[in-house]
Amino acid sequence: MALSTVLETPEAGFNFDNTARNAALEGLFDGGQTPKPLKTGTTIAGVVFKDGVVLGADTRATSSDVVADKMCAKIHYISPNIYCCGAGTAADTEKTTDILSSNLSIFSLNSGRNPRVVMAVNILQDMLYRYHGQIGANLILGGVDCTGNHLYTVGPYGSVNKVPYLAMGSGDLAALGILEDGFKHDLELEKAKELVRDAIHAGIMSDLGSGNNIDICVITKKGVDYIRPYKESEYKDARSASIKLSKKALR
Amino acid sequence: MLSAQSFGGPGKMKEYHYTGAVENRFSPYAFNGGTVLAVAGEDFAIVASDTRLSEGYSIHSRDSPKCYKLTDTTVIGCSGFHGDCLTLTKIIDARLKMYKHSNNKTMTSGAIAAMLSTILYGRRFFPYYVYNIIGGLDEEGKGAVYSFDPVGSYQRDTYKAGGSASAMLQPLLDNQIGFKNMEGVQHVPLTQEKAVQLVKDVFISAAERDVYTGDALRICIVTKEGINEQTIPLRKD
Numbered sequence: 001m002a003l004s005t006v007l008e009t010p011e012a013g014f015n016f017d018n019t020a021r022n023a024a025l026e027g028l029f030d031g032g033q034t035p036k037p038l039k040t041g042t043t044i045a046g047v048v049f050k051d052g053v054v055l056g057a058d059t060r061a062t063s064s065d066v067v068a069d070k071m072c073a074k075i076h077y078i079s080p081n082i083y084c085c086g087a088g089t090a091a092d093t094e095k096t097t098d099i100l101s102s103n104l105s106i107f108s109l110n111s112g113r114n115p116r117v118v119m120a121v122n123i124l125q126d127m128l129y130r131y132h133g134q135i136g137a138n139l140i141l142g143g144v145d146c147t148g149n150h151l152y153t154v155g156p157y158g159s160v161n162k163v164p165y166l167a168m169g170s171g172d173l174a175a176l177g178i179l180e181d182g183f184k185h186d187l188e189l190e191k192a193k194e195l196v197r198d199a200i201h202a203g204i205m206s207d208l209g210s211g212n213n214i215d216i217c218v219i220t221k222k223g224v225d226y227i228r229p230y231k232e233s234e235y236k237d238a239r240s241a242s243i244k245l246s247k248k249a250l251r
Numbered sequence: 252m253l254s255a256q257s258f259g260g261p262g263k264m265k266e267y268h269y270t271g272a273v274e275n276r277f278s279p280y281a282f283n284g285g286t287v288l289a290v291a292g293e294d295f296a297i298v299a300s301d302t303r304l305s306e307g308y309s310i311h312s313r314d315s316p317k318c319y320k321l322t323d324t325t326v327i328g329c330s331g332f333h334g335d336c337l338t339l340t341k342i343i344d345a346r347l348k349m350y351k352h353s354n355n356k357t358m359t360s361g362a363i364a365a366m367l368s369t370i371l372y373g374r375r376f377f378p379y380y381v382y383n384i385i386g387g388l389d390e391e392g393k394g395a396v397y398s399f400d401p402v403g404s405y406q407r408d409t410y411k412a413g414g415s416a417s418a419m420l421q422p423l424l425d426n427q428i429g430f431k432n433m434e435g436v437q438h439v440p441l442t443q444e445k446a447v448q449l450v451k452d453v454f455i456s457a458a459e460r461d462v463y464t465g466d467a468l469r470i471c472i473v474t475k476e477g478i479n480e481q482t483i484p485l486r487k488d
Contacts, residue, residue, distance in 0.1 A: 209462065235486040
């Protein structure tokens with residue numbers, strides 16, 4: 001029955017078709033520097049509260065030491081009742097969550113039911129384990145379904161943990177400090193939002209890979225509140241107009 | 252089940268050799284980030300640096316400026332490996348004192364630059380991992396900037412950026428101070444006020460896009476009256 005959601009059955013074993021091409025590419029670039037994939041270098045956090053789940057993320061995407069995107073969206077839509085925060089390689093988190101979302105909407109149409117969070121987690125775990133860590137996606141899945149409020153983490157090798165609160169990404173230790181201190185079971189909505197906001201803020205200030213604004217997503221039985229940005233960065237553009245560029249008329 | 256797996260890069264497991272030689276490498280260098288900038292004007296020189304000291308993705312200090320005062324007319328900016336920056340400035344200070352005691356005069360900016368070049372080349376085969384820029388006034392009272400590489404190659408410039416965000420700042424300075432790639436603009440000489448404002452704006456821009464630059468900006472303005480220091484805040488995230 002579940003096979004209707006799997007678009008294709010993959011071949012057994014690893015696929016080494018691209019190794020020759022990769023070896024050729026290494027030689028092409030000066031100094032052997034192949035183009036680096038964009039990593040998000042992130043702080044993401046999630047908390048289960050009385051009526052649902054709150055997910056939070058910063059908005060900075062870095063390409064090694066340079067900020068590539070100051071307002072990137074790290075909280076991805078999976079289904080109307082499930083959202084996912086992604087840390088790690090940007091392309092991997094985007095595509096993995098997209099594929100997951102497509103598969104779950106096929107399931108919803110087939111069965112007429114809202115998908116459960118465990119289903120999303122199992123599909124992700126299957127896929128990431130199959131690739132043995134080659135897909136660099138660290139994901140926090142949060143959602144509300146008929147069985148309750150759930151928060152899971154899935155690692156790049158396919159490990160799964162079900163937890164009441166969580167932080168991932170390069171800023172996770174700073175955020176976890178705040179969460180460990182402030183978390184209680186059955187928090188109220190406003191307290192939960194503030195806790196996640198403070199956790200992401202700690203990650204932003206202590207970690208060089210995280211920064212800019214804070215996005216928050218609140219999922220409850222009644223619906224989803226995706227607040228982007230929940231808190232704008234306090235650092236506004238303070239430049240004067242001292243930089244003057246010339247104008248040139250092109251014929 | 253493998254418990255403590257070592258990572259050989261994103262999404263890759265390191266090879267396990269249970270027999271045979273295992274090479275563990277200790278690197279004597281670390282990269283502590285930071286950006287320095289120097290601009291020479293008609294009768295002034297500006298040396299500016301951010302104050303963030305970082306390592307990897309962590310911050311060691313938000314208040315560690317990289318400009319060091321050498322004499323009343325010379326300031327040096329050092330970025331790179333902080334351990335080597337500290338040792339190098341101590342060595343330069345000692346050499347300045349020795350010169351003063353032997354020759355009964357303070358070293359000029361040009362002389363300090365030449366001396367630094369020999370100090371750096373003396374360690375050609377185990378270099379000081381420092382990017383230096385000296386800013387000061389020369390014997391005629393005009394602004395002078397000398398920029399170095401880690402092994403002592405140097406030249407006199409009008410403006411130079413060094414450190415982690417140097418590749419972002421240098422083209423902007425080329426355009427605004429050197430008037431490169433601009434047509435039909437008058438080449439007005441740079442005033443002190445405009446130079447200071449430009450330096451502030453350029454660092455605010457660098458802090459937006461370079462993760463190692465931020466926290467605060469320390470500007471040292473060298474004129475014949477002395478050295479004036481200003482600190483302005485930058486992004487802390």
